[in-house]
Each structure stands twice: as C-alpha cells, then as structure tokens.
Amino acid sequence: MIYNEEFETLPREVLESLQLKRLQQVVQRVYHTVGFYRKMFDEAGITPDDIKTLADIRKIPFTTKQDLIDNYPFGLFAVPMSSVVRLHASSGTTGRAIVVGYTKRDIDTWSELMARCFVAAGLTKNDIIHNAYGYGLFTGGLGAHYGAERLGASVIPISGGNTKRQIMILQDFGPTAICCTPSYALNLAEQGAAMGVDMRSLNLRVGLFGAEPWSEQMRDDIEDKLNLTALNIYGISEIMGPGVSMECLEDRQGMHVFEDHFVVELIHPETGDILPYGEEGELVFTTITKEAFPLIRFRTRDISRLITEPCRCGRTHIKMDRVTGRSDDMLIIRGVNVFPSQIEAVLMNIEGLEPHYQLIVDKVGSMDSLEVQVEVSEKIFSHSDEVRYLQNLERRLSEDLRDFLGVNAKVKLVEPKSLQRFEGKASRVIDTRKR
C-alpha cells in the first residue's frame, strides 16, 4: 500500500526535475531571507542562479550543526515568527539543543510524510496506534501523532514512561501498531513479562521503531518477544522529525527517503567528497519544501549507505541503509573504529546474552580501553555447570569482538536486569576519558 501513489512512485526523471525546480525555489528563498545563507553564497562566489542542474547543489557549501548552534535559537528561520505555528528542539543527545520551527504548511507536509510511513507499514484508518514516542519538545511524539491522525487511525497518545500503565493499555485497548525507540520496545517486553503478561499474544501487528541506532539482531529479538513485524523509521529534528525515511513492509532492506521533499547525498565524513552509491558515509540532506526552517546541505553526522536498486514495493524513492551510528558516537579503541550498534550485533548473536549492554571507555596509561558489560539471561542459572558456562560465554564474546570487529575488549557479564533501562533513546556509552 502507498499513501501518496502519485508522488511516491514518480518516474525518476520526473522526480528529479521536480527536485530541481523545488531546489531552485528554496535556494532563492533562503538567499533572500536568511542572512546566514546570503553570506555563505557570497563567500562561495555563487548566486541562486548558478543552480541549473541537480548536481549544481554541490557548488553550495555544507551547513553544519555548529552553524545551527551559532544561530541559536531562531537565526536560520526563513519566515517571520508570525508564520511559525510550532517549535521543537532536538533532544540534545550531543551538546546544545537545536530549535526548529514549522509553518502551518510544514506541519501539513510532515503529517503527510508520517502518514506515508504508517501506510508503508501496512496500516490503515482501521488501526489503533500506540504512540510511545515522547510528546513535548522532542519531535517524535507529536510528529507520529499528526501522521496517525492524518491517516485517520486511532492514536493513543501515551508518550514515553509509566511503563506498567502502558502494558495495561496494550492489553486493554488492543492497539495493532506501536511506535517507540527499539530500546523501549525491549523494555516493554521485559516489564510485561515480569508482570506475567504474555507479550506475544497482544494485538500488535507492527512496530515503527527508530530515533536511535539498532541492529538487525535487535530487530529479530523484538519481533520474537512482541510477536510483530518490526520496521525501521528514521528522522532527524533539523530536517523534519520522524518521517524523513521509512522501510516498506515489502522489502525491509533500507528506508525510502521521501525525495519529493528532501534531496539526500552521501559524503566522506572527513574529506566531504561525494561517495559513489553503495559506499558507507555521512548523510547530507537538503529540505526542498520546508518554509520555516529550510536547511541546505545539512551534514547529519549519521553514517549510512544509499541503495539505488529499484524496490519491489513500487516506490521510486532512493533508500538509505540502517544508520550504524553518528560519526561522533564512533569509538576509536586503539586505532580501531567501532560503533556501539556493531558491538550490539555481535553480542546478540550469542545465545545466553541479553540485548542489554553498556560500553565503558577509559584510558589506561596512554592506551584506550573498552569494557563491554552485558547481561546474561536468567536461563543460565539453571545450567548445571553455571560457572564454566559463564566463563565460556565471556571468552566467546571477547573472541567474537576481536574476530568480527578487530577490537580488544574486556568483557564483563552482569546479572539479569542490573543495567539501566531506557524510555526514550538509549545511552550505551560511558566515556570516562571525558570526565
């Protein structure tokens, strides 16, 4: 099923000429309304008229998070505040919050994109959607909410937290779909089980999980524990919020970027060079329809790949691979680069370990050290030779980390349910070097 059949299946040439037209318009607009862009263009020696083809976008310099911080809070808005109907802020996972604004039309666009996501997940107005993304300044809650209403589904605006109550509502209201972070999905599964609820027999059919990196192994685990189809959804406040890209039910390999509203590029995180399709690099987005807070060539720091193969769902929009993490979350352990999500993938392949882990990075002398703390499952304690079993698990994990990722890590197995649980975005890394 496709929400906006016309725009989601445009032939590539038509889509690209639409993108060009919209790009030219937005570039004209920001040049004339936002001092920051006027200066950027002038310094680069270009004018909006230099954008004659889509590839000409490469003549424009990048916009970075630092530029947003420097213009905090409203410096990059392209409309007067009287036209702004909503403000949100990024959750500030990395440093200072960034404020984003929306006009009435921006909210309309965003609602449509989220409605497209729900339909890509197989939902209709007959569905009941349990929306456990946080409501408030964070874009997740209200973004998904408006999309669900646009679709005409029944939305439960439960927001994050109060997990016992959520479990009660999951049983009593019988939602068919759930939206939350993958780590919160696991948290719900675990607390439900602890309350004696059979979390596999709820009415849930599908989950839209995002807002943080997660692995394919985590997907399997969530699907197993909640007995639903788990889909990946990507969003970033600066560009829109949730609904920048979404997996389709038919394929589940990469998320379609809604290209009639965004131009996506992939660059080398250090050199800034455009990378060929298929290579891994940093995502860069340009919003081509946003009114209040357009962004031109915004460097997300999110690491992914672009997938150009046609999709069997019929959508013509390009896909982006699962985001492994942000370049600033990448750990460098004695010269080896590794993302927490890669460690997650390794540990989840080992039976007896749970998807609850914490990474402690430290410096011993001049050497970086990494400790992986991971919970073992309850079942282990019924094992006849428990101690040997634990030792084997520990050895196996440190071997796998070395073999698959090339990192030397100290593995520490910890008791079930002893590590922190999360209601929104998980925070996996404790870097004691930064204290």
Ligand code: ADP
């Ligand atoms: P913050 O930067 O404060 O976390 P946001 O709430 O806007 O701000 O979060 C956006 C970020 O969340 C993205 O840049 C990305 O790193 C992460 N993210 C969102 N969706 C996904 C996803 N499906 N997979 C991996 N990471 C994601």
Ligand code: ZN
């Ligand atoms: Zn598809």
